[in-house]
Amino acid sequence: MARMALLAVLALALTPMLSWALDIRLVRQWAVKYNVSSVLVFGDSSVDPGNNNYLSTTVKGDFLPYGKDFFDGRPTGRFSNGRLATDLIAAALGHTKTIPAFLDRNLKPTDLLHGVSFASAASGYDDLTANLSKVMPVSKQLDYFRHYKMRVIKLVGAKKAAEIIRDAIVVLSMGTNDFIQNYFLEPIRPKQFTLEEYMNYLISRMSNNIMVMHSLGLTRLAVVGVPPLGCMPIVRTLMGEGKCVKKLNLYSSLFNSKIQKELATLKTTLGMKSSYVDAYGIILDAVNHPQRYGLTVTSKGCCGTGTIEYGPTCKGMRTCADASKYVFFDAVHPTQKMYQIIAVEAIKSIDKSLA
Known part of the structure; x- marks a missing residue:
């Protein structure tokens, strides 16, 4: 019954006139039930x-719009008009209004206990994808997680730190750049792999990264x-194309099916509680x-124009009057409204994996 009530609340959250600020009591009871300590993010x-604000890269979103x-209507480096899905998940769980960047120079020690993001815009499962844009590959993001662990241990002690990490929800979100900014644009990978072979390569990298996460004490993904x-x-x-490009959507669907298959395998071999969003x-x-x-x-x-602008080409541009009516904020990234909808889906998926 409790789970049915939770899903009912999440369904209500999809109603356009409601927001995450309303009727989330049961969501937070669920978080307490499963001892959800924080939200840790890679992607x-x-x-x-x-995080990219602190890197020598042109891939940044630290400017209006x-x-x-x-x-306060301020740019933070998020490629959207407002908060991301991970921010909204953390807010729904009652931890914090936003998930801060681990590299944020204003990060407070107590912020570490609620969760942080190690993600780097323009990265992917393939390290080459990140290297092309001079951003952090997953291997570097995991290095920073190791630093995070040491800081949490120093803050609360080894035993409590292990519990916080064990009970954290890990969100891993990437893959788009591997195709859009790497395989379909750069000549290196197409010479080495067919498209399906490249997908399998990405899955192998994802799998390896998840195994590293597990070895570092993370258990919920x-x-x-x-x-x-x-x-x-x-x-x-x-x-x-006036409509969605079917061929590329088919590629997306095929890759996602491979993700789900690999997660099922890892769930068996590692005993990790994992979910697919x-x-x-x-x-x-x-x-x-x-x-x-x-x-x-x-x-x-x-x-x-909404047709080509994203990143630097969006800087200082005029925007629509009401972003909440749009799926996309720029020509690539979703609006806060769309991220809210994704956050609802994410909590439903995580709920199923923990039950």
Whole structure:
């Protein structure tokens, strides 16, 4: 009954007129029941709250209009108009309003206890993807997690630190850049792999990273699938398509099926509680049936023309009047409203894995 009540609350959260600020008591009771200590995040721009601000890279979102609907309307490095799905998950669980970047120079010791993000925009499962943009590959993100562990041990002691890490929810969200900014643009990987071989290579890298996470004491994992790549406004523009590009969506779907299969294998071999977050399905449904979510614009982003602008080309551009009506904020990244919808899906998936 408690689980049914939780799902009912989550279903209500999808109603356009409601927000995460309303009726989340049962969600927080669920978090207490499973001793959810914090949210720890690895990935790309979908979950980077500003780590790239501190890197020598051009891949940054620390300028307006990014953050225009964030607290105080300030840019933070998040590639959206407001908070990310991981911020909203943490807020729903009652830990913190936002997940800070681990590299944030204003990070307080107590912030570590609620969760942090090691994610780096433009990274991917393939280290080459990150290297092309001079950002942090997953291997570096895991190195920073090791630093995080040492800091938490110093703060609360080894025993308590182990409990915090064991009971944390880990979110892993990446893969888009491996295709959009690497395989489909750069000549290196296509010369080495067919597309399916490359997908298998990415899965092997994902699997290896998850095994490292497990060896470091992490036991609860939520992997976010890649979105429908063919529905990104910039892809539709470059491919000259009025609708989503079916071929790219098929690639996304195939890769996601491989993720799910590998997670099932790892669940058996590692005994890790893992879940899959179907970002593909929820975004595709929002694009095809926007009225279900109170959305109206699905083919372009809120920034600039909405057809090609993202990152530096979005800087200082005019935006739409109401981003909450849009699926995408720029030509690649979702709006805070879309991330809210994904956050609901994520909590439902995590709930199933912990039950």
